[in-house]
Amino acid sequence: MNAAKKALDATNYDTDKKILTHYLRNYEDYFAQLANQEVRLLELGIYNGGSLRLWRDYFEKGLIVGLDINPVTLNDAGERIRTYQGAQQDTTLLDSVAAETAPDGFDVIIDDCSHIGVLSRVSFWHLFDHHLKSGGLYVIEDWGTGYWESWVDGVRYKPYSTGYHHGLYRLTRAIARAQQNSFLKRVPFASTLMARGKAFVLKRQHYSHDFGMVAFVKELIDECGMADITHPQFGLPPVRVSKFKEMRITQSQAFIVKA
Numbered sequence: 001m002n003a004a005k006k007a008l009d010a011t012n013y014d015t016d017k018k019i020l021t022h023y024l025r026n027y028e029d030y031f032a033q034l035a036n037q038e039v040r041l042l043e044l045g046i047y048n049g050g051s052l053r054l055w056r057d058y059f060e061k062g063l064i065v066g067l068d069i070n071p072v073t074l075n076d077a078g079e080r081i082r083t084y085q086g087a088q089q090d091t092t093l094l095d096s097v098a099a100e101t102a103p104d105g106f107d108v109i110i111d112d113c114s115h116i117g118v119l120s121r122v123s124f125w126h127l128f129d130h131h132l133k134s135g136g137l138y139v140i141e142d143w144g145t146g147y148w149e150s151w152v153d154g155v156r157y158k159p160y161s162t163g164y165h166h167g168l169y170r171l172t173r174a175i176a177r178a179q180q181n182s183f184l185k186r187v188p189f190a191s192t193l194m195a196r197g198k199a200f201v202l203k204r205q206h207y208s209h210d211f212g213m214v215a216f217v218k219e220l221i222d223e224c225g226m227a228d229i230t231h232p233q234f235g236l237p238p239v240r241v242s243k244f245k246e247m248r249i250t251q252s253q254a255f256i257v258k259a
């Protein structure tokens with residue numbers, strides 16, 4: 001991220017990234033070091049092709065690949081834009097797109113597609129595991145749709161009162177202490193009951209986290225925390241490190257760099 005930033009200006013492109021300029025400022029942080037390279041970039045979700053044109057003109061040596069469930073014809077695509085029709089969750093199609101356009105893996109993958117948690121997670125894990133280079137970047141846009149009641153799999157954000165939170169905290173603290181008690185650890189079923197009780201209480205604390213894109217991003221946070229999840233003393237075996245080098249969450253995008 002030390003290379004000089006090259007500006008991404010979408011003024012003359014038909015993409016909503018033109019209005020949401022903070023998206024572009026975030027992209028600049030990651031794209032600067034790739035700007036002059038033979039980047040292979042895949043974007044899920046083409047719409048009118050405005051963002052594909054923007055990436056083509058920014059990455060002057062890049063190959064830009066787009067996929068959309070609807071047919072898209074770009075008259076000015078040139079040789080450096082390739083488009084495919086199909087669903088983001090069709091892993092067989094993703095394999096053939098990758099084989100044709102990035103047999104050594106993509107440098108950048110952007111999901112600006114369905115914004116539906118179950119579909120986004122299918123393409124994420126497939127592309128991340130099989131078709132993203134080590135050190136490559138995967139960007140998920142508009143993850144906040146999971147907070148929208150009117151969205152396919154969104155649920156309105158539901159905050160809790162401070163008093164309720166405090167009560168919950170006291171309860172879970174008491175259970176956590178009991179879980180450390182060496183006598184209770186030996187009582188049959190006590191550990192299971194306490195763990196389930198604590199999980200039941202905590203489940204109510206972060207209501208919105210269970211739905212749509214928000215739940216999917218939370219799953220990615222779990223992957224980020226894999227070393228703690230599988231901690232040899234406190235966690236669940238088998239011990240392993242995260243597949244992510246880093247993860248950055250912004251107002252509307254999640255940036256994941258592959259380890």
Ligand SMILES: C[S@@+](CC[C@H](N)C(=O)[O-])C[C@H]1O[C@@H](n2cnc3c(N)ncnc32)[C@H](O)[C@@H]1O
Nearest residue numbers: 015045046047050051068069087088112113114
């Ligand atoms: C927000 S638009 C893409 C905008 C474009 N990336 C840009 O910046 O100009 C979302 C696109 O995703 C497509 N889409 C929605 N669900 C899809 C799915 N399951 N698989 C593939 N494409 C899908 C829609 O047809 C639509 O063109």
